[in-house]
Amino acid sequence: MSQTDAAALYVILLGPPGAGKGTQAVQTAAATGLLHLSTGDMFREHLRNGTDLGNLAKTYMDRGELVPDDVTISMLLERIARSDAQAGCLFDGFPRTVEQAQALDDALSAQDDEIAVTVLIDVSNDEITRRLGGRVSCADCGSVFHNIFNPPDESSPCCDNVNMIQRDDDKPEAIANRLQVYADQTEPLVAYYSNAGKLSTVNGEQPPAAVGDDLLEALQAVSS
Ligand code: ADP
Ligand code: ADP
Numbered sequence: 103m104s105q106t107d108a109a110a111l112y113v114i115l116l117g118p119p120g121a122g123k124g125t126q127a128v129q130t131a132a133a134t135g136l137l138h139l140s141t142g143d144m145f146r147e148h149l150r151n152g153t154d155l156g157n158l159a160k161t162y163m164d165r166g167e168l169v170p171d172d173v174t175i176s177m178l179l180e181r182i183a184r185s186d187a188q189a190g191c192l193f194d195g196f197p198r199t200v201e202q203a204q205a206l207d208d209a210l211s212a213q214d215d216e217i218a219v220t221v222l223i224d225v226s227n228d229e230i231t232r233r234l235g236g237r238v239s240c241a242d243c244g245s246v247f248h249n250i251f252n253p254p255d256e257s258s259p260c261c262d263n264v265n266m267i268q269r270d271d272d273k274p275e276a277i278a279n280r281l282q283v284y285a286d287q288t289e290p291l292v293a294y295y296s297n298a299g300k301l302s303t304v305n306g307e308q309p310p311a312a313v314g315d316d317l318l319e320a321l322q323a324v325s326s
């Protein structure tokens with residue numbers, strides 16, 4: 103094992119849609135230097151670029167369903183094989199099925215690495231509905247805000263109110279379906295990582311900075 107491999111830190115942020123994974127991943131990546139990898143962001147970028155993968159993903163995303171495992175896994179494995187991911191990364195929104203988790207474990211063990219910890223951001227369904235219902239993002243830079251909990255900055259030249267858009271899958275019909283999909287397909291990962299001795303849970307119903315502090319503590323426990 104090379105020195106780079108020994109230092110690699112692979113961390114998963116797990117939690118229902120709207121738990122705050124993206125918000126925390128951006129902060130934690132800035133604080134630790136870890137690469138932030140969001141499969142949702144990757145699919146949305148493909149869609150903006152008009153690729154076949156983007157158009158395929160959209161048909162699932164709009165309904166609040168998961169993009170099939172085979173395409174999701176191959177996109178993610180291709181991404182983590184690149185040089186900028188060799189020091190590790192922070193997974194946001196992946197894995198979402200046991201099959202994806204197994205594929206990730208296999209790929210990392212093939213390079214003598216492994217997941218260091220999976221941090222579950224624990225938030226109730228009522229709070230999730232409030233968070234997703236008010237989620238908006240900047241059409242220019244993609245920064246995520248909330249109409250009430252984290253309003254856009256009126257003085258910013260980029261992220262002002264006029265620039266805010268709502269995701270198609272944050273409309274009420276899609277939200278209900280996504281919560282069901284989470285319960286059916288993604289929640290089994292809590293037991294998967296807990297059985298592997300790799301689960302740490304943080305209370306997601308605190309202000310973002312307090313969630314971030316708990317998250318950093320969980321990372322420090324495995325990286326020291
Ligand atoms: P959220 O922030 O609400 O959790 P994401 O941006 O992570 O949503 O994902 C948006 C959508 O992209 C999902 O509802 C799903 O359709 C698709 N998607 C993202 N990641 C995955 C994945 N790992 N497996 C399958 N589908 C995914
Ligand atoms: P996820 O990536 O898990 O889907 P996001 O990070 O996009 O979640 O957060 C969902 C919404 O909730 C966003 O509008 C975000 O601004 C807001 N949010 C995130 N963390 C918190 C928090 N700790 N308290 C209140 N609102 C939050």
Ligand code: ZN
Nearest residue numbers: 240243260261
């Ligand atoms: Zn912006």
